[in-house]
Amino acid sequence: MSTKLTKALQFANAITTINNHKAILLAKTEALLSYSIHGGTFTIDRELLAFLSSCKDLTQIVLLDDNKNPILIKDIPAFYEEVKSRYFEVVNDYHAGYEKLRKERKVHKVLDLNKDGN
Numbered sequence: 420m421s422t423k424l425t426k427a428l429q430f431a432n433a434i435t436t437i438n439n440h441k442a443i444l445l446a447k448t449e450a451l452l453s454y455s456i457h458g459g460t461f462t463i464d465r466e467l468l469a470f471l472s473s474c475k476d477l478t479q480i481v482l483l484d485d486n487k488n489p490i491l492i493k494d495i496p497a498f499y500e501e502v503k504s505r506y507f508e509v510v511n512d513y514h515a516g517y518e519k520l521r522k523e524r525k526v527h528k529v530l531d532l533n534k535d536g537n
Contacts, residue, residue, distance in 0.1 A: 437520055444520070448513040454502055457491065459484030463506045471499040 452463045461467060461484050474480055479493045492498050 437523060441517070441520055444513060444516045448509055451509040451512075452506065453485075454505060456498065459486075459488055459490030461485060461490075461502070463502045463509075468499075468503055468506060471495065471502065475499055 454461050454463050459482070461482070475496055477495055479491060480495060481489045481491050484490050
């Protein structure tokens with residue numbers, strides 16, 4: 420096998436590995452954005468956060484969880500703060516991991532170019 424073909428295969432394998440790591444990172448993030456309370460499970464997303472933000476002045480509300488079950492939330496401000504905190508913690512961790520993977524990909528490209536002399 421030629422040197423160029425070998426390097427191309429190594430690069431393709433590295434990119435595949437990085438993409439697999441990205442998929443794992445995203446799956447972990449999505450799992451951590453699942454929040455259970457009072458027998459219900461909610462996916463924490465911007466829509467939930469915006470809705471809860473608009474309901475902070477209410478004393479209690481009933482929300483439909485991911486399985487369309489009605490769940491009574493008695494302390495809306497506490498629930499909102501908890502899911503907001505979880506959201507930003509998880510998304511910031513996802514961003515840090517994603518940036519690390521992007522840098523690994525760039526470093527790999529630079530190293531491949533330097534090895535080749537082009």
